[in-house]
Amino acid sequence: MTMWRAAAVVLLLAVALVSTTTVAAARHHHDGFAKVFDRQEADLVEALPGQPEGLGVRQFAGYVTVNQTHGRALFYWFFEATHDVVKKPLVLWLNGGPGCSSLGYGALEELGPLLIQKGTPELRLNPDAWNKEANLLFLEQPAGVGFSYTNTTADLERFGDELAAHDAYTFLVNWFERFPQFKGHDFYIAGESYAGHYVPNLAEKIVEQNKKVHKSKHINFKGFMIGNAAIDEASDDRGMVDYAWDHAVISDELYDAINKNCRFDQAGNSSDFSSSGHNPASNPACDRAMNGFYGAFDHIDLYSLYTPACTANPAGTAGQLPRRLHRSSSTASDNGRPLRPRYNSYDPCLDSYAAEYLNRRDVQHALHANATGSIPYAWAACSDSLFQHWQDSPASTLPVIKRMVDAGLRVWVYSGDTDGRVPVSSTRHAVRKLGLKTLKQWREWFTSDQVGGFQVDYDGLTFVTVRGAGHMVPTVTPVQASQLFAHFLAGKELPPKPIVA
Numbered sequence: 127m128t129m130w131r132a133a134a135v136v137l138l139l140a141v142a143l144v145s146t147t148t149v150a151a152a153r154h155h156h157d158g159f160a161k162v163f164d165r166q167e168a169d170l171v172e173a174l175p176g177q178p179e180g181l182g183v184r185q186f187a188g189y190v191t192v193n194q195t196h197g198r199a200l201f202y203w204f205f206e207a208t209h210d211v212v213k214k215p216l217v218l219w220l221n222g223g224p225g226c227s228s229l230g231y232g233a234l235e236e237l238g239p240l241l242i243q244k245g246t247p248e249l250r251l252n253p254d255a256w257n258k259e260a261n262l263l264f265l266e267q268p269a270g271v272g273f274s275y276t277n278t279t280a281d282l283e284r285f286g287d288e289l290a291a292h293d294a295y296t297f298l299v300n301w302f303e304r305f306p307q308f309k310g311h312d313f314y315i316a317g318e319s320y321a322g323h324y325v326p327n328l329a330e331k332i333v334e335q336n337k338k339v340h341k342s343k344h345i346n347f348k349g350f351m352i353g354n355a356a357i358d359e360a361s362d363d364r365g366m367v368d369y370a371w372d373h374a375v376i377s378d379e380l381y382d383a384i385n386k387n388c389r390f391d392q393a394g395n396s397s398d399f400s401s402s403g404h405n406p407a408s409n410p411a412c413d414r415a416m417n418g419f420y421g422a423f424d425h426i427d428l429y430s431l432y433t434p435a436c437t438a439n440p441a442g443t444a445g446q447l448p449r450r451l452h453r454s455s456s457t458a459s460d461n462g463r464p465l466r467p468r469y470n471s472y473d474p475c476l477d478s479y480a481a482e483y484l485n486r487r488d489v490q491h492a493l494h495a496n497a498t499g500s501i502p503y504a505w506a507a508c509s510d511s512l513f514q515h516w517q518d519s520p521a522s523t524l525p526v527i528k529r530m531v532d533a534g535l536r537v538w539v540y541s542g543d544t545d546g547r548v549p550v551s552s553t554r555h556a557v558r559k560l561g562l563k564t565l566k567q568w569r570e571w572f573t574s575d576q577v578g579g580f581q582v583d584y585d586g587l588t589f590v591t592v593r594g595a596g597h598m599v600p601t602v603t604p605v606q607a608s609q610l611f612a613h614f615l616a617g618k619e620l621p622p623k624p625i626v627a
Contacts (some may be wrong), residue, residue: 158515165304174240174492176483183208183257184222187493189274190304192296197277198269200297201495203229204305205239215348215615220267220328222320222356224290224519225512227272228264230480230505232317235602237607238264242479254604259612261308263301267294267324270512272484272505273495282509286517291327294333298345314536314615315350319548319597321457322355323519326526333533349536351614354548354597357539358556359521364390365552367419373431375546376422384419387411427474428546430596436475449586458581476601477507477518528560531586538588538614540594542602543579550591557589571620578606581620591619 169188183206190198207214219237221228234242239255239262241249256262266272268290270282302309317325332347356362367388371381387409420428427435483489484505490496496505531537539557541550562584570577571590579591591598592606600607613620 138398146522162304162306169494170372171492171494174249175486175488176246177240178251180251183239186305187495189494190297190299190300191470192269192293193276196281197275198281198293199275200293201229201266201273202297202301203233203238203264203493205255205262207261208239208255208258211261212307215260215314216263216308217256217314217316217615218263218265219256220244220265220294220315220321220324222284222318222322222324223271223508223513224320224323224516225268225271225509226320227266227505227507227566228317229266229272229293230477230507231598233264234483235476236598237604237611242476242483244473244475248479248483252604254600254608256600256608256611258608259615260314261311263295265297267297268512269293270509271514272491272507272509273493273501275501280392282511283515284517285512285515286519287323287327288518290324291331292329295326295331298332299343302345311348312348313346314348316352316356316611316614317350318599319354320356322352322357322548323523325350325352325355326357326523326530329530329535330526333530333535347535349538350530351538351540351611353540353599354542354545355539355553356548357523359552360390361555361559362548362552363388365549365555366547369546369549369551370419370422372394372551373546375426375431376419380415380418380422381413383415387415413490423546427596429544430497430542430602431508431544432594433544433596433602434474436478438475438478481505481507522556524559527587531562532562532588536614536617537586538590538592540592540599542592542597542609543600544594544602545597547597550595553589557584557587560584560587562587566619569622571622572624573606573609573621575624575626578603578609579621583619 150569156470166186169186171185171187187201187203189201191199219228219232220229231240234240234249237252237254237256239252239257240249241252243250266274268274268285270285276282287522315325315328329347329350332345336344336347367376367381367384370376371378425435427433464545481504484495490505527537539553541553542546543550563584565585566581566583568580568582570579571581571615572578577593579593581588581590583589590610592603594609595603595606599610
């Protein structure tokens with residue numbers, strides 16, 4: 127028995143003895159706790175190849191079954207907080223796609239305590255890691271993403287928003303059974319991009335199930351935060367085109383052609399971009415205009431306008447992996463274009479390093495991933511099969527977000543203001559459709575003595591911009607992102623005045 131496991135069993139046993147009076151009952155508790163910690167110890171990650179010294183926190187990784195019959199299991203990677211583990215909240219992070227990995231992106235490129243880099247060591251410590259504020263849980267979902275798998279191949283053509291939320295909720299219930307010491311912690315969800323669907327849908331699932339299940343199985347859910355999030359397709363499309371024109375990426379003529387031939391539905395439904403799949407009749411003029419639009423980004427990064435693009439590999443080769451947003455049609459669109467989103471202002475080729483690293487068998491062994499080597503495909507940042515076959519994907523998640531606001535959850539929406547794919551203009555259009563009363567007007571907030579972005583408080587929702595950040599805010603502006611995260615968890619306004627050292 128390792129020292130940490132022994133100490134944990136003794137501590138939980140002591141807690142149990144406070145509430146029980148018989149030796150038999152105490153022994154029963156001891157046996158139960160021992161089994162729990164045997165299972166936790168099996169998931170304990172001792173160290174990763176290329177991991178520098180000084181991590182200073184425990185990390186766990188492994189599989190949680192979400193459907194025994196179909197053989198669906200989701201892979202997680204969990205880091206305890208840097209301090210006050212028993213008091214800090216638990217935060218689940220989800221990347222988008224649909225079908226993209228929270229390990230390859232969120233954990234290794236954005237906000238985890240270990241970040242991927244070129245060369246040796248392959249990992250570096252992240253001075254702005256979010257586990258300074260919370261216990262941090264990354265999940266590859268749904269099955270078919272990254273190391274998560276299903277033994278029922280047909281599942282890969284069944285996933286959509288509803289089934290993804292169902293499995294993610296089942297994962298949480300089962301994960302809390304494996305890590306019961308976190309059951310009572312304040313729980314939050316955060317994510318970006320298509321997590322504008324994942325996060326609100328999972329939030330609603332938790333709220334609904336908390337009303338149905340026994341109190342002992344309640345998840346202590348407090349709120350969610352979504353960034354550069356796809357929450358309203360018409361707003362996203364309209365804002366994307368306006369942003370590109372306003373930032374001098376597309377010509378006046380192309381802008382006029384798009385506005386003439388492609389309609390943006392103001393009621394919150396999908397636009398009639400042919401790529402959306404909701405237009406009953408083909409619109410060749412809109413197709414041509416939108417192909418021209420995406421072509422304008424062939425040599426710059428749609429997802430981060432002012433950072434370098436990765437030019438190390440030609441389009442379509444290993445490492446050139448798109449951070450997709452779902453479209454329900456396979457017609458000519460951004461789906462099939464080799465958009466090469468890169469966000470890091472210092473090294474835009476992080477995706478290549480992450481893919482190479484996570485496909486190493488020694489890394490997989492250390493993470494307890496793909497233990498038998500039987501997953502019939504290489505680890506990839508995004509699953510083409512899931513993306514191409516995604517089922518239900520409502521044009522707007524604003525109704526769900528509004529219900530969660532009404533339920534009293536803490537809801538923050540943030541936007542890196544150099545993202546061209548879900549730009550700040552899109553999110554502002556979408557948030558205004560909620561019709562929430564403004565409590566505190568648009569104003570600047572500060573990181574040290576510099577403007578970090580802008581903030582506006584609505585009745586039940588806070589909207590924050592992050593200045594100079596692209597689609598993946600923590601990668602490009604890590605200090606501002608960690609500051610934003612800390613204030614979200616605390617429910618506090620970001621600094622309205624400069625802080626001069």
